[in-house]
Amino acid sequence: MNEIPSPSRLLPWAPERNGEASPPPPQRASEPCLSGLDVFRLPLRLAWRQLRAEKSKLAAAIAGVMFACVLVFMQLGFRGALFDSATNLLGAMRADLFLMHPMTDASFRPEPMPRVRGFQTLADPDVERAVPIYMAQASWRNPETGRRRAVQVIGFDAEAGAIAFPGLAPLVDALKRPDTLAFDTRSRPEFGPVGQLFGERGNFDVQINNRRMNLIGLVEIGPSFGADGNVVMSETNFRRVVERRTSNADLIALKLRDGADLQAVQARLRQLLPGDVVVLTHAELVKHERTYWEEGTPIGFIFVFGSLMGLVVGMVIVYQILFSDIASHISEYATLKAMGYSNGYLARVVMSSALILAVVGFIPGFGLSWFLYDVVGKATFLPLFMHAGRALAVFLLIFAMCSVAGVLAVRKLRDANPADMF
Numbered sequence: 001m002n003e004i005p006s007p008s009r010l011l012p013w014a015p016e017r018n019g020e021a022s023p024p025p026p027q028r029a030s031e032p033c034l035s036g037l038d039v040f041r042l043p044l045r046l047a048w049r050q051l052r053a054e055k056s057k058l059a060a061a062i063a064g065v066m067f068a069c070v071l072v073f074m075q076l077g078f079r080g081a082l083f084d085s086a087t088n089l090l091g092a093m094r095a096d097l098f099l100m101h102p103m104t105d106a107s108f109r110p111e112p113m114p115r116v117r118g119f120q121t122l123a124d125p126d127v128e129r130a131v132p133i134y135m136a137q138a139s140w141r142n143p144e145t146g147r148r149r150a151v152q153v154i155g156f157d158a159e160a161g162a163i164a165f166p167g168l169a170p171l172v173d174a175l176k177r178p179d180t181l182a183f184d185t186r187s188r189p190e191f192g193p194v195g196q197l198f199g200e201r202g203n204f205d206v207q208i209n210n211r212r213m214n215l216i217g218l219v220e221i222g223p224s225f226g227a228d229g230n231v232v233m234s235e236t237n238f239r240r241v242v243e244r245r246t247s248n249a250d251l252i253a254l255k256l257r258d259g260a261d262l263q264a265v266q267a268r269l270r271q272l273l274p275g276d277v278v279v280l281t282h283a284e285l286v287k288h289e290r291t292y293w294e295e296g297t298p299i300g301f302i303f304v305f306g307s308l309m310g311l312v313v314g315m316v317i318v319y320q321i322l323f324s325d326i327a328s329h330i331s332e333y334a335t336l337k338a339m340g341y342s343n344g345y346l347a348r349v350v351m352s353s354a355l356i357l358a359v360v361g362f363i364p365g366f367g368l369s370w371f372l373y374d375v376v377g378k379a380t381f382l383p384l385f386m387h388a389g390r391a392l393a394v395f396l397l398i399f400a401m402c403s404v405a406g407v408l409a410v411r412k413l414r415d416a417n418p419a420d421m422f
Contacts (some may be wrong), residue, residue: 051357062360097266118252131157151189158175194215194218255336311397323408
């Protein structure tokens with residue numbers, strides 16, 4: 001139907017006969033055929049040259065990404081330190097099962113339970129030992145300044161092997177003596193230079209809850225959001241310092257016989273014991289503590305919200321940089337469209353700019369965060385450490401942030417219409 005008629009069938013004055021026919025319109029140049037890595041390498045090179053051409057905008061974009069990177073690193077670091085410090089005490093326990101009051105929210109404020117529940121578990125043939133553990137807050141007097149500060153007191157039978165703090169093993173026999181204790185050398189400095197004084201004097205007297213006791217050694221536990229410092233003593237000395245009914249305990253650690261089926265023993269004890277205690281494995285006990293800090297307090301939510309706010313701020317900064325870059329080069333983008341480059345190619349250029357900003361901004365942000373981890377960790381005595389998994393997670397978040405900013409900025413390419421420019 002659309003075939004051109006042969007010259008013999010044309011009228012005498014047809015343009016095709018008298019030579020007045022216009023030449024066929026030139027074909028539009030097609031986008032160069034790219035293959036392999038060139039599909040990404042060429043847009044990446046063009047994006048880098050565009051960013052490098054305006055160094056002030058590049059510096060502002062890198063600063064924005066670095067700010068978001070540092071903020072996310074610090075928020076996740078504090079969140080991880082919160083959970084790590086909160087479970088330091090429970091993580092050092094070496095028992096197989098634990099009895100706890102069902103209304104206990106966290107280890108620093110336990111609900112007392114009948115101590116007899118521990119002896120009842122010995123009716124099971126696979127339970128070898130039941131070790132009561134006591135925890136309470138007491139008043140510690142700084143040996144130099146005399147100032148008082150709340151310290152967490154942990155009482156238990158050190159010889160039973162239910163808890164294994166670093167430095168505890170050589171002190172087992174000494175802790176059996178009346179009015180003796182061991183101090184956590186990683187406690188905050190407000191408790192005084194206890195470690196230094198012990199190194200200079202050896203054993204010396206301290207005051208806790210208006211009772212004079214003899215410090216016979218140092219252990220390592222670490223502060224947490226619930227306790228700034230810790231002292232360890234025997235069960236008998238704990239009762240002398242803290243007024244507590246002897247029939248109650250805060251936690252009971254159960255050691256099982258070698259080869260015992262942990263899950264089977266746990267199921268039998270749940271059937272044996274009344275509902276005023278719960279039977280937990282070590283992993284469940286640690287998870288219970290983490291859940292309290294993550295869901296039972298606003299601290300976990302605050303750290304997550306702070307990380308999201310950092311990402312939003314960084315995304316806005318990157319979006320503004322990419323958007324202004326497209327707007328200032330809109331004529332060049334229109335020229336590329338007129339030459340035959342597709343919207344997909346131009347979008348790859350913008351996304352390449354976002355990728356470059358993510359990488360170039362992450363590197364200094366990672367280095368600065370590593371430095372701040374060391375500074376803040378020494379100042380707060382919190383376990384702030386840079387982990388490879390955390391670094392990878394933050395980079396993926398930063399990359400996603402820049403990618404979203406790039407996707408939003410790509411919409412500006414619709415304004416690059418060659419018909420409007422020429």
